[in-house]
Amino acid sequence: MDFDRVVDRRQSDSIKWNYYDEDVTPMWIADTDFESPPCVIEALHERVSHGIFGYAKVADSLYDVIIERKKQRFNWDVSKPQISFVPGIVTGFNLAIRAVCQPGDAVIYQTPAYPPFLSAPESGGFRSVHNEMIQQADGSYLIDFDSFERQIVDNRVKAFILCNPQNPTGRVFNRKELEQLAEICLRHHVVICSDEIHCDIVYHEHTHIPIASLSKEVSENTLTFIAPSKTYNIAGLHASVAIIQSEKLFTQFCRAREGIVGNPGLLALVAAEAAFRGGDDWLRQCIDYLTVNRDWLVENVPRLLPGVKMAKPQATFLGWLDCRETGLTNPQKFFLEKARIGFNEGSAFGSNGCGFVRLNFGTQMAILEDAVRRMSGALSVTRAC
Ligand SMILES: Cc1ncc(COP(=O)(O)O)c(C=O)c1O
Numbered sequence: 001m002d003f004d005r006v007v008d009r010r011q012s013d014s015i016k017w018n019y020y021d022e023d024v025t026p027m028w029i030a031d032t033d034f035e036s037p038p039c040v041i042e043a044l045h046e047r048v049s050h051g052i053f054g055y056a057k058v059a060d061s062l063y064d065v066i067i068e069r070k071k072q073r074f075n076w077d078v079s080k081p082q083i084s085f086v087p088g089i090v091t092g093f094n095l096a097i098r099a100v101c102q103p104g105d106a107v108i109y110q111t112p113a114y115p116p117f118l119s120a121p122e123s124g125g126f127r128s129v130h131n132e133m134i135q136q137a138d139g140s141y142l143i144d145f146d147s148f149e150r151q152i153v154d155n156r157v158k159a160f161i162l163c164n165p166q167n168p169t170g171r172v173f174n175r176k177e178l179e180q181l182a183e184i185c186l187r188h189h190v191v192i193c194s195d196e197i198h199c200d201i202v203y204h205e206h207t208h209i210p211i212a213s214l215s216k217e218v219s220e221n222t223l224t225f226i227a228p229s230k231t232y233n234i235a236g237l238h239a240s241v242a243i244i245q246s247e248k249l250f251t252q253f254c255r256a257r258e259g260i261v262g263n264p265g266l267l268a269l270v271a272a273e274a275a276f277r278g279g280d281d282w283l284r285q286c287i288d289y290l291t292v293n294r295d296w297l298v299e300n301v302p303r304l305l306p307g308v309k310m311a312k313p314q315a316t317f318l319g320w321l322d323c324r325e326t327g328l329t330n331p332q333k334f335f336l337e338k339a340r341i342g343f344n345e346g347s348a349f350g351s352n353g354c355g356f357v358r359l360n361f362g363t364q365m366a367i368l369e370d371a372v373r374r375m376s377g378a379l380s381v382t383r384a385c
Pocket of ligand 1: 114163167227240
């Protein structure tokens with residue numbers, strides 16, 4: 001697979017490549033600029049050539065590959081009746097909190113957070129409680145367990161939306177951290193909705209642990225969401241999976257979606273199975289490519305962008321750039337106007353994201369290098385003024 005090959009995405013209805021003006025390099029929304037694995041493209045071609053696209057039944061073989069994969073990759077035992085399909089993880093966790101909370105209950109999440117976490121509680125009629133993570137001197141983040149527990153107690157929190165691996169910080173929470181989170185949630189009867197969409201893009205030195213795999217008790221208190229979308233670059237197809245091991249929570253989840261949210265579309269299911277079954281060789285190469293991009297950024301951001309700090313992501317293709325020491329009041333606006341680079345603005349990830357931008361490095365190295373050099377040029381002109 002040639003990950004250096006640039007494919008024109010502007011003509012492909014890509015939101016990433018059509019949101020900003022044509023001269024802007026987009027490094028915002030989280031899909032990559034890599035063609036999906038050949039096995040996915042072939043499976044879609046084959047299914048399209050059949051020519052009839054009636055209502056789809058989820059194939060047993062798709063359940064089987066998910067079950068095999070969870071066992072092989074994470075030593076997690078999952079069975080068919082515990083699996084449900086949803087057309088997106090955002091849909092999944094919004095349904096999950098509606099399934100487990102009553103009007104007026106509170107939902108907690110850790111910030112900085114993927115922006116749809118911030119809006120999910122209120123759109124369901126619940127209160128929103130954010131637990132700020134603690135930033136270390138090197139830019140990496142730790143969980144503030146004391147305030148997490150205090151906020152749960154003080155606000156009568158009923159659900160916790162966990163993001164692991166974490167977007168935007170790139171943290172992969174370790175066993176001890178997950179155990180501590182799970183234990184606090186169990187003690188205070190808080191259901192865990194675990195968004196694990198990034199679980200397969202984890203760098204070599206780190207290991208993803210599904211929180212539900214910690215123990216039977218934790219699995220009975222958790223709804224987990226996974227998807228092939230980030231891993232194999234098929235986010236636009238909307239195939240996602242809910243794994244719910246408590247019969248009671250499974251029933252509540254089904255009730256919350258009934259008549260409102262159906263399964264992913266036919267082609268999404270085809271692509272998901274092909275990717276899970278045959279995409280892992282491609283995935284290994286993709287992670288190797290992303291590792292080079294990540295390491296290049298970690299080495300060059302401090303050198304080329306004075307005042308910008310970036311911790312080494314342990315997972316994801318997202319860099320969380322702390323621009324507060326540059327003195328820029330709005331770095332997203334600055335880099336858009338002066339360097340023509342389109343980022344996600346940090347404040348969308350919570351108030352502790354002000355002064356940050358999120359950089360998507362899931363692109364060709366040539367595009368990444370050019371973007372950082374343009375940012376560097378823009379910063380040096382500002383300094384000279
Ligand atoms: C943590 C996280 N959850 C969910 C999503 C989106 O999932 P979906 O497109 O399946 O709703 C993203 C996309 O960036 C994400 O980073």
